[in-house]
Amino acid sequence: MKRLFPLLTFLAVALISMVMAGFAYFATQEATRIKFEATVDDAISRIDTRLDLHLTMLRATQAFFDAHGNHVSRNEFQAFISALDVGVNFPGLRGIGFLQLVRKGDEELAERAIRQEQGLDRKVYPEATQQWRTPILMFEPLKPSSDSVIGFDMFSEPARREAIEAAMKDDAHHATGPVMLGGNSGVEPYPGFIVFARLKQDASPGTVATSTPVTQGFLYAAFRANELFQLALRRIPLLPVHVEIYDGEVEPQRLMFSSATPAATTLGGIVDTRRMNVAGRQWILQFQPTSAFSPPSSRVIPVMLGLFGLLLAGAIALVARYKERAYHAAEQLHETAEKSLLEKDLMLQEMKHRIKNLITRILAIARQTASRATDVKEFSDSFAARLQAMAASQDMLTRSRWQKADLSELLRIELGQVFGKDLPDGLLSGPQVLLDETATQALGLTFHELATNALKYGEAGHSVDALKVEWRMERLDRKRMLVLNWRESGQEGLAEPASTGFGTKLIDMNITRELNGSIERRFLPSGLQVEIRILLK
Structure with a gap:
């Protein structure tokens, strides 16, 4: 209702203005009609006087014969x-x-x-x-x-x-x-x-x-x-009228006289019809104003009144609109402040969690690198290269924000951050899928959390070959659905944890809330399997 208030204000003021302009217009029309009727009365009087004078001549001759x-x-x-x-x-x-x-x-x-x-x-x-x-x-x-x-x-x-x-x-x-x-x-x-x-x-x-x-x-x-x-009509002052005189009926063959001066076309088609009885004949006289006829008041007045009313209505509507926008901006500012506080708290928790994960990943990379290195130099070179790749990937994600990201590339970047750039063939399998910004961000964080957990708790922390990621596209009510399977193997005695950590909650929030999708975890004796389903735009 608040958003409609400026429009309703404009319509109300404009309607009142149009009504006032209409009254002014009809008053102008009525004044014009009355003035033209007076002019027609003068023309009728002139014609009647002239006819009576000429018929007096006939009556005088009749009296002469009678005498x-x-x-x-x-x-x-x-x-x-x-x-x-x-x-x-x-x-x-x-x-x-x-x-x-x-x-x-x-x-x-x-x-x-x-x-x-x-x-x-x-x-x-x-x-x-x-x-x-x-x-x-x-x-x-x-x-x-x-x-x-x-x-x-x-x-x-x-x-x-x-x-x-x-x-x-x-x-x-x-x-x-x-x-x-x-x-x-x-x-x-x-x-x-x-x-x-x-x-x-x-x-x-x-x-x-x-x-x-x-x-x-x-x-x-x-x-x-x-x-x-x-x-009869050319007496001074000249009358600004165009007249057509018909005998009995208004038909072309009954036309007796038509003025040479044409009727004006800019006065709204004013026509004043009169009747005269001349020596037993019914004459019909149709009068129209010529261009010399000047209305008593200008038609510009109603037009200007209507335009002024529309401008006034627009100004009032703009003021109401600005006021509504200011009120809406204040509401949004209040909502934004509250949302910022919530986001700030969430970001602090996420930052602490990511720092812990980052340290864990660094330690895991160091442990995995040290287990395979033969000397200190090899360890130093390999460890430094992985840290540099992780930093480069993190920097690319921060800068690009994945306006249109390829799912396969996104997985390679996220898994490369966790396990290093050298991922084995066959780890990723699926068709090309392009993700929008929202899906890219949500899935990037999800893959990061899944990979970190696999590194910390799964067999993939020792060998990345223990991890397989496959995806496919399905149709659901004329929409595209992405189905992604995350499979970890090589673990023994895997059981569902008794409590849910922040990383798991973050994954669920990204899939279910951000993407309106679903996530299903199966803790099998051979390892963890996760199925993610989301609708793509």
């Missing part, structure tokens, strides 16, 4: 429109026209009116199969290049016919969906929409069906969509 009993000549109509100066005062308005309502088959009535008012010998076009015909009789401002619109039957086109049929039923204004204007006047068609208003008369002429007894014809206003909406 003249719906009998207005072309000159009167032209003078009225010219006085209003449509091109200057009503930008986006293509013009205002008059449609006469006649039955199919009575087109001659409209054609006669065209000759009287326009001086044009014009047939109603195009051919149509509908019950009603609504040819254009007047349109202002009518440019010389656009007089071809006179006589065009708007009832023949589905989008216009839908709005005209709606206008026949009441006195309200009715708009078309998106249509292409200008095609009948010889110019490049452009997107727009048309608004129709019914004209009534006191008594129904014979050419009008009884279902619509008061409808004489229709006034209509044609609007250039792009020009109308652009002028």
Whole structure:
């Protein structure tokens, strides 16, 4: 739990910081949304005001016709429109026209009116199969290049016919969906929409069906969509919005207008959708901020708050980690001190034991050398050589620490220390086995103790031929096991000792504790046999 405390501290502080940064982020988003909604309200107001101004023009023309009993000549109509100066005062308005309502088959009535008012010998076009015909009789401002619109039957086109049929039923204004204007006047068609208003008369002429007894014809206003909406949005101050206007549904074919300035891609995809009812049509307006839109507060604040929280969490976690490490170091220091005292005591006992063994080995070597020497010089040379070999072997063991030691070489060094370098052939037998540092140290001390005991108490003290060491490898649960047999022969009347000395305890501790192995001693009449089993890494 102590080790997990820094991590838990970091997670807790980081979580609190992230929650605070999240609240700050959502507050920033909400403030941005509110500010953008206010901007959209301004844009809606501009569009609505512009549309209402232009429809007022249509209502004024309707009142003009009503004041003249719906009998207005072309000159009167032209003078009225010219006085209003449509091109200057009503930008986006293509013009205002008059449609006469006649039955199919009575087109001659409209054609006669065209000759009287326009001086044009014009047939109603195009051919149509509908019950009603609504040819254009007047349109202002009518440019010389656009007089071809006179006589065009708007009832023949589905989008216009839908709005005209709606206008026949009441006195309200009715708009078309998106249509292409200008095609009948010889110019490049452009997107727009048309608004129709019914004209009534006191008594129904014979050419009008009884279902619509008061409808004489229709006034209509044609609007250039792009020009109308652009002028509405380009008032100072400019609004940082991108708007798309759809008729009825948000579909590509229903798009009436799209701003030229693209929407910004760095403000989280803000979209504000509004609806407007314009002359009986439902418009959907989708607003998005442009790159000129500036949020009320920077998004850097939540990011900086989150980063600061993470840094604070990391700092607190580091302090907790250092404190935990200091506490752990103090515990380890205490444990190390206690362990050092125990190891010191063990080392003192081992040192005393090894000194005794060393003296014993020196005396044994001296006795064995003296028994075979013929004179003092031979004894001195042989004895000095064995002591030098023992010292060299001891020095090599101390310096190398056997990072990877060969078992056979380890036995030769340890046995050479005890019995001298000249070991007979056949004393050691077994495959090559490489030992790690732990096994090398433990087995080196074990072989040293076994050899010393053999020298002190066994027949090997008189002849090293009485000793045989064999080993083999076995498999145990996919692991390698070393099996080593130490055999001493030539003794008579060997019996198990009544007490256990320090050397025996040291051997058992090395095999069972250090190497997690096992050791078995058999005191046979012919001599001692020791079997050691350890698992190798």
